[in-house]
Amino acid sequence: MNNSVVVIGGGPAGMMAALMAAQKGKSVILLEKNMQVGKKLAITGGGRCNVTNYCDPSDIIVNTMVNGKFLYKAINTFTPYDLIDFLCSHDVETKIEKDNKVFPQSNRSADVISLFENLLKKHNVKIRYNATVKSILTSNGKVLGVQLNNNESIYTQKVILSTGGMSYPHTGSTGDGFKLAKQIGHRIIKLRPSLVSLELNESWVKTLMGISLEDVIVSYEVEGKKRISLRDSILFTHYGCSGPVILKLSAYIARYLQEGTSPMSVDFLPNMTEHVLLEKLLSRNVKGHSKTIRGFLQSLLPKNFVLGLLKTLQINEDILLSQLSKVDRNIIIQSLKGMIFTIKQMRSINEAIITSGGIDIKEVDPSTMESKLLKGLYFAGEILDVDALTGGFNLQIAFSTGFLAGSST
Numbered sequence: 001m002n003n004s005v006v007v008i009g010g011g012p013a014g015m016m017a018a019l020m021a022a023q024k025g026k027s028v029i030l031l032e033k034n035m036q037v038g039k040k041l042a043i044t045g046g047g048r049c050n051v052t053n054y055c056d057p058s059d060i061i062v063n064t065m066v067n068g069k070f071l072y073k074a075i076n077t078f079t080p081y082d083l084i085d086f087l088c089s090h091d092v093e094t095k096i097e098k099d100n101k102v103f104p105q106s107n108r109s110a111d112v113i114s115l116f117e118n119l120l121k122k123h124n125v126k127i128r129y130n131a132t133v134k135s136i137l138t139s140n141g142k143v144l145g146v147q148l149n150n151n152e153s154i155y156t157q158k159v160i161l162s163t164g165g166m167s168y169p170h171t172g173s174t175g176d177g178f179k180l181a182k183q184i185g186h187r188i189i190k191l192r193p194s195l196v197s198l199e200l201n202e203s204w205v206k207t208l209m210g211i212s213l214e215d216v217i218v219s220y221e222v223e224g225k226k227r228i229s230l231r232d233s234i235l236f237t238h239y240g241c242s243g244p245v246i247l248k249l250s251a252y253i254a255r256y257l258q259e260g261t262s263p264m265s266v267d268f269l270p271n272m273t274e275h276v277l278l279e280k281l282l283s284r285n286v287k288g289h290s291k292t293i294r295g296f297l298q299s300l301l302p303k304n305f306v307l308g309l310l311k312t313l314q315i316n317e318d319i320l321l322s323q324l325s326k327v328d329r330n331i332i333i334q335s336l337k338g339m340i341f342t343i344k345q346m347r348s349i350n351e352a353i354i355t356s357g358g359i360d361i362k363e364v365d366p367s368t369m370e371s372k373l374l375k376g377l378y379f380a381g382e383i384l385d386v387d388a389l390t391g392g393f394n395l396q397i398a399f400s401t402g403f404l405a406g407s408s409t
């Protein structure tokens, strides 16, 4: 029992933790409630697995929304470069794409999962599937073991809790770990969806449903002071908006949103100043002069977007630029350079890429990932109150904290 480690949850954090503990000579049992490990890992990056970001450890911390400094030891102990080396040394070659996102060369998350399955087997980690932990057994401030749903108890002095967050619950991440940790006295920072689509109050956005714009800037005021501006593509949906720029914005909103009252503004033409846009609308050359507003805007933006916008603004799409009133010109400029939308709410946590909030990091030793409240209990992965932007940062955090927790047992 002294030499044993029980890992709860077979996601990237738990698999890495189990492997590291086993490589130290521990007798490791990995308990996974599903009939397979890495069910969420399988769907990451659209099934391609954006496994990390090709960047320095400090950039991982910069891209972490809160408590980045808590990760300093973990990320520097097992860096993005170490992860890439680890994958390559086990025949999973990687490639770097836009924004330094790293993927397996094969574009298959299944290859990353197989790698872990093989290594865990090789190092005699006993994986028990269909094994749901319902409580952590304790005695005098120390871990005593775990109890499964079928009331079976497994005794051990070291437990690594890596049950993930609570998004995409069908993958097994149903938030059990938060309850388990709370039962033994850990504080849970408010759980919210992050990297998720937004619902907007403006019902007219339905007319833009399915339209994607490659390059916009969205701006949002945090607590009426700090202005967040992000640039990337946006996708309109029947309830509001999504796409890379909105997912990123949601990570800020997850921390600061006062729901129902939060305006965000969108600049649909970030490469053109208001002044230049005005000049073009006032264009006096014959060609420009005879153009309809629809034709002019379609030279800058997708046709469906232009038609939806003009309809909403109640501006005749066939009107010539030369006949456009000053009022309508100003409305068009304001709408394109700073359209205000009101955020109703974030979509449900079921649809979120990650969970913001989690185990209060003040109660966890950053140099080992061990609980400061209960000797022998360690945490790894998304269960911790650390969440990052898109780009491979969240998986790197899972692997790095798993590496440190497993190595520290």
Ligand SMILES: Cc1cc2nc3c(=O)[nH]c(=O)nc-3n(C[C@H](O)[C@H](O)[C@H](O)COP(=O)(O)OP(=O)(O)OC[C@H]3O[C@@H](n4cnc5c(N)ncnc54)[C@H](O)[C@@H]3O)c2cc1C
Pocket (backbone or CB within 6 Å): 008, 009, 010, 011, 012, 013, 014, 031, 032, 033, 034, 037, 038, 039, 040, 041, 043, 044, 045, 046, 049, 050, 051, 052, 131, 132, 133, 134, 162, 163, 164, 165, 167, 168, 171, 172, 173, 174, 175, 176, 177, 352, 353, 354, 380, 381, 382, 383, 391, 392, 393, 394, 395, 396, 398
């Ligand atoms: C659609 C989607 C795409 C994503 N794409 C990316 C990406 O490309 N790059 C990136 O960096 N991040 C991505 N993420 C985020 C990333 O998947 C997570 O941050 C990461 O999986 C967290 O790892 P984890 O090991 O902490 O938790 P999880 O992967 O959630 O694993 C937790 C495991 O614990 C098990 N478990 C839960 N409760 C119990 C219990 N009581 N007993 C036993 N087992 C239990 C679960 O079944 C699960 O297998 C994506 C997330 C989603 C939803």
